[in-house]
Amino acid sequence: MSLQPIDVSWLCGEYSWESCSFIYVRATPEQVVARLGGRWEDFTPGAFPDDPDDFPGPGEPLGVTSIGDWTFVLDPDWLGTCEGVITELSRGTRLVSQAALAIKCIDYFYWCEDGEIRFCWGDDEGYPIGTPDELVDTMADIDRLYPRFSYLYKGPAFLLVEHLTGIRTTERLLKGSTFRWGVVPEPAKSKPQ
Template identity: 30%
Template sequence: MTSVTARDYAWIRSSRWFGYAQEVGYTLTLVRGVAPSEVLRVMEAEPRGTCVGVNALIEEQDELSGPGDYWDASFIAGAFTVSGEGGDWTLVLHVGEGGMGMQPRFLEALSDGGCAVVHSSNGGKPMYFFHWYEDGELRTTFEWPTTRGGSTPDALNSVMRDVGYALSDDDWQTGERVDTKAAAFALAERLTGVRVTEELLRDAEYQLGYVPEEPAEEWTGVVIDITDADGERFYREFTRDEIESGDGLPTRGRT
């Protein structure tokens, strides 16, 4: 395991592409032992050829996202092979459209018998996420490092402290301020052995895949739960059949 810390990723704050990624969202995923073409297949991506460099990848995403496509969650993913701990890894990068396209079901499948590490931002607000999967299982996940989830939420605590994270509110208030996004890059390297640099992303040849929007879940009913100013509560569950037929629905003037 490397001794990298958040300080080793200070470059992200002078990077033009990463500054843009912070604004529009991004997801960076590292998968052990699975070739780029197979990663894209598991992501149900339609092959879209190749491009060289992160700027070209961003242009591909921008061409996909035309004016008025505010609700389209499809995206272009770029993947290439990198060397890391235990052999080859695939780095998958997606920039734009909120950056949250790597679905849990993809990560469970890709990490089955191996490992997948993901960090991302949705842009805007922002919200930052980190996920570590081993053997198809979400082991540790967090948005803010003091509140962790997963099957082993504290398994990375010592490593997280080493790279610079504060793991309690007291540590955050009294300790040295650390760039938490740089810490996410450092933590990913500790787990994978993959050093992500500006040059690596700038010069890589990406295999491209178009990942379509996830289909909306079929709805089966709604719940109305309203309490008025006098404390009177109206609660009622309606099935989809009742709504579509109009049976059992309250009418105007009826309570």
């Protein structure tokens, strides 16, 4: 099945100055929060920020919601690029993460299976692991739909997410979901510069 373009103008427009990670884990929200070192009972209900001025910044709580069999995590920082964290989160399951700082045109993408990175793309790194056979057709579709050198956060990453998770991440989906917001311990990580 051929992929179709996805409209991410809402994210690239209003929220484009924000840094954030979108992390998708095939597990329950409670399991994901526990694996991150948080306590589910400390997370409080809330909506996806409707106004860009309300978007959480680095160091502020992250949001977690359930989408089918998956947990979606909105981290207002670079958690989705911390290889030690995402490989551990993927133990026994699949994890896909995308992170961007659109104002600097920096973006990252990871696909992990059971503790191993299967595919990653990073700002200046290209495809350091190589493209797995499972993604060859999808990457060809993305090359057909988007101009060469398109930033992942402007659409391609969302198509990779859709291919790997079955989730088409839209404004309506995120703003229509009930999140739980809370804090997890700061992992030892380095942020992209």
